[in-house]
Amino acid sequence: MKIALDAMGGDYAPMEIVAGAVSAARSLDCELVLVGDEEKIYSELYKFSDWKNLNISVHHASEVIEMGEHPAAAVRKKKDSSLVVATQLVKKGECDAVISAGSTGAAVSAALLILGRIKGIARPTIATPIPVGSNLTLLMDSGANVDSKPLHLVQSAMMGSLYSQYVFGVEKPRVGLLNIGEEATKGNEQVLNTYPLLESTTTVNFCGNAEGRDIVNGRFDVVVCDGFVGNVVLKFAEGLAKTLVKLMKQTMKNSGIMAKIGALLLAPTFRKFAKQIDYTEYGGAPLLGVDGCCIIAHGSSNAVAIKSAIGVACEYVKKDVNAHIRENILQEEMLSNDKDK
Numbered sequence: 001m002k003i004a005l006d007a008m009g010g011d012y013a014p015m016e017i018v019a020g021a022v023s024a025a026r027s028l029d030c031e032l033v034l035v036g037d038e039e040k041i042y043s044e045l046y047k048f049s050d051w052k053n054l055n056i057s058v059h060h061a062s063e064v065i066e067m068g069e070h071p072a073a074a075v076r077k078k079k080d081s082s083l084v085v086a087t088q089l090v091k092k093g094e095c096d097a098v099i100s101a102g103s104t105g106a107a108v109s110a111a112l113l114i115l116g117r118i119k120g121i122a123r124p125t126i127a128t129p130i131p132v133g134s135n136l137t138l139l140m141d142s143g144a145n146v147d148s149k150p151l152h153l154v155q156s157a158m159m160g161s162l163y164s165q166y167v168f169g170v171e172k173p174r175v176g177l178l179n180i181g182e183e184a185t186k187g188n189e190q191v192l193n194t195y196p197l198l199e200s201t202t203t204v205n206f207c208g209n210a211e212g213r214d215i216v217n218g219r220f221d222v223v224v225c226d227g228f229v230g231n232v233v234l235k236f237a238e239g240l241a242k243t244l245v246k247l248m249k250q251t252m253k254n255s256g257i258m259a260k261i262g263a264l265l266l267a268p269t270f271r272k273f274a275k276q277i278d279y280t281e282y283g284g285a286p287l288l289g290v291d292g293c294c295i296i297a298h299g300s301s302n303a304v305a306i307k308s309a310i311g312v313a314c315e316y317v318k319k320d321v322n323a324h325i326r327e328n329i330l331q332e333e334m335l336s337n338d339k340d341k
Contacts, residue, residue: 001029003313004086004095007036008064009102011300017101018044020306025054028307030314033095035059036082061085064102067299071105075113083107087114090292097293097313099284101301107294108144108287115292118322120329123148124289125156126227126296127163128234135218138164138173141227142234142285148226150194153177157204158332159288159325160222166319167312170221176210178225178233184209190226198224203328283308286316288325293317 005021007014014036021032022045034041038060045051045058063081065074075084083102087110089095100107108124117124128142140160145152157175164173177194179187184195186209198206210223215233225233283305284295293316297309 001097001314001317002031002033002095003310004033004035004059004089004098005306005310006083006086006098006100006102006107007034007041008061008082009100009107010297011101012302013101014040014044016301016303017306019048019303020301020310021056022048022051022054023303024307024310025056026050028310028314030310031055031057032310033057033059033086033089035061035086035089036064037062059085059089065106067103069103069106071103071109072113074103074106075109083110084114087111087292087294090294091115096317097295099295099297099306099309099313101297101299101306101309104143104296104299107296111287111290111292111294115290115294118289118291118325118329120332121155121159121289121325123152123155124287125152125159126230126285127160127288128230128285129168130215130234130237132216132218135216136168137215137218137220138168138222139215139230139234140222140224140288141230143227143231144287145226146228146231148190150190150197153190153194153224153226154197154201154204155289155329157198157206157222157224158201158328160224161204162324162328163286163288163321164221166321166324167315168221172205173221174207174219175204175222175224176207176214176220178215178223178229179209179211182209182211194224201332203332283310284312286312286321288321291322293322 007017038058041058061080061082063078065081065083083100086098090098091114123145125141126144128139130137130139138160140156161173164170179191210220214220215223284297287294295309295313
């Protein structure tokens with residue numbers, strides 16, 4: 001398995017990208033290609049004495065797509081950018097997956113323009129795992145499509161269900177439609193029109209409307225919404241998790257001696273709690289629906305998150321998620337044709 005990494009994408013690139021790649025190469029069965037400014041990449045690689053013994057290579061790319069650039073325009077203009085070159089390696093069949101912690105919009109645009117969509121998929125969707133204790137909820141969509149039609153949400157539910165099943169091992173994923181109430185009669189026009197479609201599909205275990213609190217209480221395995229709402233939910237969850245950990249530390253620091261002693265005793269528990277809500281444990285979110293494997297990592301990813309994203313890419317390719325999506329799309333088309341007869 002060969003994975004291309006956009007070594008220049010992300011807040012801490014290429015330092016953390018390279019460090020994550022080295023860590024992954026030491027423990028995961030895959031070949032890694034670091035794409036970007038070779039001088040800068042090698043400068044980081046030489047910080048690790050064993051890197052030459054690892055399955056890592058460098059592919060030069062002279063340009064970088066910056067966060068402030070228009071995604072689609074930048075992808076079309078900067079043909080030799082690290083993101084475009086890395087995605088092209090997948091298109092050519094030289095790599096099995098591409099990972100980027102750079103601009104999400106640019107990563108989505110590159111995947112659409114270069115890899116294209118799986119036949120039958122109207123729009124791809126970012127599937128973001130939200131960890132809460134022993135539970136994990138897959139949020140569909142977290143930013144690929146800010147304006148979604150009912151068909152897009154139904155296909156998103158199908159793809160998320162398959163990803164949950166084959167990658168996370170959930171036998172029959174419970175799918176919920178994010179809404180302002182549990183009742184089928186509530187919501188805006190988008191969700192009201194989507195609800196009956198989800199009820200009628202045979203490839204999704206639709207369990208009704210999900211409210212905001214259901215994303216973190218384990219009631220659903222997959223929660224579906226458009227990318228505008230999903231991205232707001234995701235950013236709020238990230239901010240809340242960081243704030244909770246920060247408030248706990250501040251409270252302990254400002255407390256008396258007995259509280260501080262108690263805090264020291266509870267330190268392992270606090271670390272475990274922080275780990276349970278840490279996105280770096282999952283590292284990356286796949287862009288489901290494109291004809292290839294594209295993993296989008298968090299912009300502020302550190303080496304741990306990059307290593308985790310590489311693990312996600314390995315599982316995606318190993319479990320052949322796209323083949324399952326194609327199979328289900330074909331099944332839905334056959335059922336639809338039967339109904340029309």
